[in-house]
Amino acid sequence: MLVIDNIIKRCFTLYYGDAKVFKKLYISHLLTTITLQKFKLFTFDKLFSMKLKFLFLFIFFSFSNLSFILAQFSWAQVGVNGLTCSACSRSVEMSIRKLSFVDSVIMNLEHTDGKIIFKKGSKVEIDKIAKAFTDAGFSVRSLYTGITIENISVANDCCWNFENNTYHFIKVTESKEFKGTVSLKFIGDKYMPKSEYKEWKPYLSNPCVSLVNIDASSSKTYYVTLF
Amino acid sequence: MLHHPKRIMLLYFKRCVSASVILLFVKSNLAFSQELFPHSEPASNIAKGVLGIRIANEGFNEITQFRSQQNFRFMFGITSKLMITESFLFSNHHGYYFPSDFIKQDADNGYYTNGVARGRENLYQFESMNLNIKYRFLSRDGEKQHFRMSGYLELAGGNEAHYEAEPNLTGDNGGIGAGITATQLKNKFAVSLTVGGIIPHKYHYQLKDSTLDVKYGNAITAILSFGRLCLPAHYKSYNQTNINIYAEFVGKIYGGASVVDKGNNVAIINFPALGAGSYVEFRPSVQFIFHSNLRVDLSVGEPIINQSYAHIAPMYYFTIQRYFYFK
Numbered sequence A: 001m002l003v004i005d006n007i008i009k010r011c012f013t014l015y016y017g018d019a020k021v022f023k024k025l026y027i028s029h030l031l032t033t034i035t036l037q038k039f040k041l042f043t044f045d046k047l048f049s050m051k052l053k054f055l056f057l058f059i060f061f062s063f064s065n066l067s068f069i070l071a072q073f074s075w076a077q078v079g080v081n082g083l084t085c086s087a088c089s090r091s092v093e094m095s096i097r098k099l100s101f102v103d104s105v106i107m108n109l110e111h112t113d114g115k116i117i118f119k120k121g122s123k124v125e126i127d128k129i130a131k132a133f134t135d136a137g138f139s140v141r142s143l144y145t146g147i148t149i150e151n152i153s154v155a156n157d158c159c160w161n162f163e164n165n166t167y168h169f170i171k172v173t174e175s176k177e178f179k180g181t182v183s184l185k186f187i188g189d190k191y192m193p194k195s196e197y198k199e200w201k202p203y204l205s206n207p208c209v210s211l212v213n214i215d216a217s218s219s220k221t222y223y224v225t226l227f
Numbered sequence B: 001m002l003h004h005p006k007r008i009m010l011l012y013f014k015r016c017v018s019a020s021v022i023l024l025f026v027k028s029n030l031a032f033s034q035e036l037f038p039h040s041e042p043a044s045n046i047a048k049g050v051l052g053i054r055i056a057n058e059g060f061n062e063i064t065q066f067r068s069q070q071n072f073r074f075m076f077g078i079t080s081k082l083m084i085t086e087s088f089l090f091s092n093h094h095g096y097y098f099p100s101d102f103i104k105q106d107a108d109n110g111y112y113t114n115g116v117a118r119g120r121e122n123l124y125q126f127e128s129m130n131l132n133i134k135y136r137f138l139s140r141d142g143e144k145q146h147f148r149m150s151g152y153l154e155l156a157g158g159n160e161a162h163y164e165a166e167p168n169l170t171g172d173n174g175g176i177g178a179g180i181t182a183t184q185l186k187n188k189f190a191v192s193l194t195v196g197g198i199i200p201h202k203y204h205y206q207l208k209d210s211t212l213d214v215k216y217g218n219a220i221t222a223i224l225s226f227g228r229l230c231l232p233a234h235y236k237s238y239n240q241t242n243i244n245i246y247a248e249f250v251g252k253i254y255g256g257a258s259v260v261d262k263g264n265n266v267a268i269i270n271f272p273a274l275g276a277g278s279y280v281e282f283r284p285s286v287q288f289i290f291h292s293n294l295r296v297d298l299s300v301g302e303p304i305i306n307q308s309y310a311h312i313a314p315m316y317y318f319t320i321q322r323y324f325y326f327k
Helices: A002-016 A017-038 A042-047 A049-066 A086-097 A128-136 A194-205 B006-028
Strands: A071-081 A102-108 A113-118 A138-154 A156-160 A163-167 A177-185 A211-213 A220-226 B050-062 B065-077 B082-091 B103-106 B110-113 B125-142 B145-159 B173-186 B188-202 B202-204 B211-215 B219-231 B240-255 B260-261 B264-267 B277-290 B294-305 B315-325
Touching: A071 A128, A086 A113, A086 A128, A086 B315, A102 B294, A128 A138, A128 A220, A138 A156, A177 A194, A194 A220, B110 B260, B110 B264, B125 B173, B240 B294, B277 B315
Parallel strands: A156 A211, A163 A220
Antiparallel strands: A071 A113, A071 A138, A102 A113, A138 A177, A156 A163, A177 A220, B050 B065, B050 B315, B065 B082, B082 B125, B103 B110, B125 B145, B145 B173, B173 B188, B188 B219, B202 B211, B211 B260, B219 B240, B240 B277, B260 B264, B277 B294, B294 B315
């Protein structure tokens, strides 16, 4: 039992790279084992101990992201170019509302921007937000988000993995530790006018110098800066 | 005739629209402009996955007849840059056939045509359908402004026996059309210019054994549109009623109609309506948008240079449009 528990401990440490998270997961794992024993499944455990442990391991890995959220995108503020009429603004709003992770949208036609509130616990795809604006026939002038983070240390060209996406911090003048809600500005040709993007482009070629929670399965890289 | 209640009502309607457009253009000093032109399409498209349904009515008096046309139009955004429009048109403008003596032949003159009948009573019937594909290929968006360009291709299926050389792909003729639209929108003004061309199909003359066709003129069209938002002064909610005003200049240059036998011209039709021509019309409009969705346009049209033979001024327009959003 001890050997297998050690293997699980190592796996979790490798996967999360964080002892705090491991503690939470490990306690949860022990509770599950105890519960199973209560239901007299320990004979099963004896017979198929190895198989059952790996089954636990599989279940833990599958649901680990949902069980322990380190961070959560809470809102986005999007400036929209080319927007001039209320019927157009309504089309934009309807396009945003189609996104599964959006809870509510408030469009402001006076300032030609929109505030989006995300559903708690859902995975937010920033590129889908930008696409929803362009699908409605308009361009994104600026895109800011608020993200609530338990604890993160940010330095220039630091890369952070979250929900299978990599967030590459650029143009950070001094390294900072964050707790609570942080405002991020998204950098890219989808998130700003071309003229502004040209100014940011040189910063996008730098490689990551430090990695936080980095995961090989990361699908997209977003360039962000602190705002 | 002048005191006919319908005539008085239409005259009143025309004066109201013209007066309000002129007044609001002079007086308004607001920060938004509009590009939802009643008589032309802006370079911008409908949003992706959104369906727009428009019922456009137009009418004019032709001697004793009130001619009316209804255009049931369905618009859909395939992508943010590509939209498709399908129109189904019904009217009492023309019949499916010319009178049997419209084209005659004799030994001395060859083929020739008789005059045309105005004020003839026609059945209200299906006229044509029109498929329009529009692609936005340029967008220069800024805060509260944009410059956009798009190109369109339209295909129309219809075969009405009409007495005018002027081709019209929304009603009278089948054929093909294409053009380019440029729209500039900045603070107080929206300006749009659409330039296009029309190549109509030949109309097959109705006599069974006839090899004759009537070929209507090809045309170049141009529409210059100006638009402006009058109300609300400040946007607060989608429920505010928007009032927009437009001034549009619709122009067309077209070639004359001819009689064609197996592809060869056999007669040039000299009747004025069937000859080459050009005109420019001024069409002022007032537009109401309720709940940022239901659009109502009221408009009139008067010629300012020459005149169209395909319709008789003044023209009256009444349009309702609504967007449908899908989950």
